[in-house]
Amino acid sequence: MRGEGALLGAAGLAGLLALCEAVPRLGLVEDEYFPPASRVADALATELADDAFWTALRDTLTGWAIGLAVAVAAGVLVGVLISVVPLLREATASTIEFLRPIPSVALIPLAVLLYGTELRSVLLLVVYASFWQVLIQVLYGVQDVDPVADETARSYGLGNWARIRHVVWPTALPYVMTGVRLAAAVALILAVTAELVIGAPGLGARIAVAQSSQAVPEMYALVVVTGLLGLAVNVGARTVERRALAWHQSVRGEVAV
Amino acid sequence: MQALLDVSGLRKVYEGSGRRVEALRDLTFSVDAGELVCLVGPSGCGKTTLLKCVGGLLAPTGGEVRLGGRPVTAPPPGMAVVFQEYGRSLFPWMRVRENVELPLRQKRLDAGRRRELVADALESVGLADAAGAYPWQLSGGMQQRVAIARALAYEPEVLLMDEPFAAVDAQTRADLEDLVRGLWQQRGITILFVTHDIDEAVYLGERVLVLSSSPTVVQEELRVDLPSGRDQLHTRVSPRFAELRTHVYEQVQAAKRGAPGVPWQRGVPLHKDTVSDTPPSPTG
Numbered sequence: 001m002r003g004e005g006a007l008l009g010a011a012g013l014a015g016l017l018a019l020c021e022a023v024p025r026l027g028l029v030e031d032e033y034f035p036p037a038s039r040v041a042d043a044l045a046t047e048l049a050d051d052a053f054w055t056a057l058r059d060t061l062t063g064w065a066i067g068l069a070v071a072v073a074a075g076v077l078v079g080v081l082i083s084v085v086p087l088l089r090e091a092t093a094s095t096i097e098f099l100r101p102i103p104s105v106a107l108i109p110l111a112v113l114l115y116g117t118e119l120r121s122v123l124l125l126v127v128y129a130s131f132w133q134v135l136i137q138v139l140y141g142v143q144d145v146d147p148v149a150d151e152t153a154r155s156y157g158l159g160n161w162a163r164i165r166h167v168v169w170p171t172a173l174p175y176v177m178t179g180v181r182l183a184a185a186v187a188l189i190l191a192v193t194a195e196l197v198i199g200a201p202g203l204g205a206r207i208a209v210a211q212s213s214q215a216v217p218e219m220y221a222l223v224v225v226t227g228l229l230g231l232a233v234n235v236g237a238r239t240v241e242r243r244a245l246a247w248h249q250s251v252r253g254e255v256a257v
Numbered sequence: 258m259q260a261l262l263d264v265s266g267l268r269k270v271y272e273g274s275g276r277r278v279e280a281l282r283d284l285t286f287s288v289d290a291g292e293l294v295c296l297v298g299p300s301g302c303g304k305t306t307l308l309k310c311v312g313g314l315l316a317p318t319g320g321e322v323r324l325g326g327r328p329v330t331a332p333p334p335g336m337a338v339v340f341q342e343y344g345r346s347l348f349p350w351m352r353v354r355e356n357v358e359l360p361l362r363q364k365r366l367d368a369g370r371r372r373e374l375v376a377d378a379l380e381s382v383g384l385a386d387a388a389g390a391y392p393w394q395l396s397g398g399m400q401q402r403v404a405i406a407r408a409l410a411y412e413p414e415v416l417l418m419d420e421p422f423a424a425v426d427a428q429t430r431a432d433l434e435d436l437v438r439g440l441w442q443q444r445g446i447t448i449l450f451v452t453h454d455i456d457e458a459v460y461l462g463e464r465v466l467v468l469s470s471s472p473t474v475v476q477e478e479l480r481v482d483l484p485s486g487r488d489q490l491h492t493r494v495s496p497r498f499a500e501l502r503t504h505v506y507e508q509v510q511a512a513k514r515g516a517p518g519v520p521w522q523r524g525v526p527l528h529k530d531t532v533s534d535t536p537p538s539p540t541g
Contacts, residue, residue, distance in 0.1 A: 152340060155313075155332045155338040162363055
């Protein structure tokens with residue numbers, strides 16, 4: 001079954017590549033704007049040989065990783081703190097609902113005013129966008145603590161800190177993992193967007209340069225790279241999730257007893 | 258002689274959103290060290306509320322609970338609870354060994370002593386081999402055994418059991434009942450066992466307290482004069498067992514109707530001696 005699925009997946013990908021090759025060659029679209037897949041592949045090979053490309057990739061990943069780390073740490077800390085103090089939860093609920101839907105890109109002018117084209121500009125946008133993903137999941141996760149588990153912990157003399165560590169945190173972990181996975185994807189989108197629009201160094205800025213210099217195949221090659229990055233981020237996040245949650249129903253599956 | 262566990266005038270009223278529910282009205286009873294006492298009552302009679310108040314998990318509206326003379330205001334270190342919902346009470350992210358060990362770490366016992374207690378507790382419930390498994394890899398009966406082992410390792414003065422076998426099948430239940438009787442006899446622990454199952458209460462207990470329906474009071478107190486060596490096959494078919502269970506059954510039925518208790522006339526003394534009518538003295 002699995003082999004069959006992988007085979008079908010590969011066939012689908014090959015079909016897409018063949019289509020992207022054929023459509024411009026048949027003249028259905030201008031190959032000036034939509035070069036055939038083989039030319040994009042050539043451009044990609046050229047990019048991979050270029051040091052500037054690797055620098056750009058490193059810049060993008062740096063912004064992504066630092067931004068994500070800050071957002072996850074802040075989201076978890078704030079989320080747990082808000083959840084375990086009922087007063088704080090009620091006081092912040094409406095504020096969170098207001099701030100959360102603000103699109104991070106709407107903060108681009110602010111980022112430019114504050115930090116220009118520095119890395120900090122990218123970080124501001126990445127952190128803002130991914131922080132909420134983590135925070136909301138943590139809030140849900142802490143709500144999910146089983147009253148019986150909590151009573152068990154209390155009856156065995158576990159104090160507040162011990163309960164957070166041994167009951168609240170493991171219960172919230174599956175939610176945290178989902179939050180991190182969502183945040184990782186959003187962080188990548190925002191990192192590339194910030195570079196593209198603000199011109200902070202990275203893959204996004206390189207795409208903008210390729211576009212303005214009519215290097216169309218190179219531009220597509222860079223877009224493909226960002227897509228592959230997204231794929232890698234998601235696969236990586238899922239792997240981490242499966243390892244950390246081996247005990248959880250969603251991962252362990254049915255157990256014969 | 259002072260009882261180990263003393264519950265006097267216990268009252269619990271739930272208030273919230275305009276509704277006022279009196280769950281426990283006035284409960285007074287005591288459990289001596291080394292006793293196995295069963296609380297039985299009609300469903301919805303506030304058994305779980307009572308146990309939570311006794312365990313210090315819920316603050317009573319009136320009256321008090323004393324353990325070894327000290328008033329219980331928070332879960333005391335000398336008490337362990339075995340809950341009905343073993344699947345939710347054991348932590349699925351910890352292996353069996355870690356589940357049993359966690360309360361001991363909170364007690365700040367050193368690693369050697371913890372290992373000793375965990376191994377001993379798992380051994381005595383017959384799960385020495387399962388220490389490395391996750392709870393969800395075990396059957397329901399085995400999971401409840403783990404919960405019992407966790408309570409034993411904690412070395413409580415009083416073990417509270419809240420309908421612990423209500424969610425397992427009949428055969429497993431019989432095994433677990435014998436396990437509890439056995440552990441009680443070997444270890445001399447004090448057990449307060451809450452159940453809705455009349456047969457179980459009579460089979461297990463040295464004393465049975467029949468609770469009324471909500472708002473709850475102690476309807477009757479009955480000493481079970483069955484021989485201390487009990488087994489599923491013979492004890493349950495003995496005439497005395499049938500008499501006792503019939504009597505408790507009538508009491509529970511009467512409690513459901515809200516009628517006063519049926520008088521017990523076949524020469525069984527009613528042990529009212531431990532039910533105190535005087536209010537507790539303010540000092541311990």
